[in-house]
Amino acid sequence: MPDLLEVAAEPTRRRLLALLASGEQAVTPLAEQFEVSRSAISQHLLLLAEVGLVEARKEGRNRYYSLVPEGMDRLREQVAVFWARELDVLVADATALAQSAPPSPPRHP
Amino acid sequence: MPDLLEVAAEPTRRRLLALLASGEQAVTPLAEQFEVSRSAISQHLLLLAEVGLVEARKEGRNRYYSLVPEGMDRLREQVAVFWARELDVLVADATALAQSAPPSPPRHP
């Protein structure tokens, strides 16, 4: 059972998700937008399906892949949880710092 | 030159970033919170530093690692770019769907 974030982070799969965002699409036309083989894309899609980010609707000899909203929400949540680990405090420092303020002293007194 | 999102997505490194969010920390105390060796953690930290997410402040025989706000902002941006690819439309459907509304017809008319 692969890690959701890791699966989604891989560059080819990120692009696949982005492409599917504009609507469902069959495998071959998807694969044509990449430089790797159709088989490679198929395997990426199966992995994305395994973690519940996409699903396939079979119609004739085509399999139309589309995003699974619930899965994408789970991904969004995971990302949110990551950022929520007080990282925002740090980033707040960054913007303050970007506004030509003196650098804040090291945390952890 | 490794991919920023992929580097940040790996579970151990995610946790490292989260731990560093609460303040700078030396390698050994960091490593003690994991089950893997100190060497493994050191290598993860070096990789995180390579992509600009963390940096080390040397003091005596310790190396205090901390988040690099600019790097974390770049990461945040990358994530935002990913979600911005019209994925939000899909997610909007999801919430609507979660409110017991009939499923929206397949996109791509």
Next chain:
DNA sequence: CCGATACGTTAGCCATTGCTAACGTATTTT
């Protein structure tokens, strides 16, 4: 000066990953 501490570094190992090529299968076309 010597041992201990805190690291980075390296080599080597094993598992995983992403890939291609070839094949199998269902569906459509002719």
Next chain:
DNA sequence: AAAATACGTTAGCAATGGCTAACGTATCGG
């Protein structure tokens, strides 16, 4: 019925990744 299309599946490969163990190197304490 045969060829073509659109897939998934499998095997097998090269590369990568994460890990440990061992070592090298500063720095600190005695």
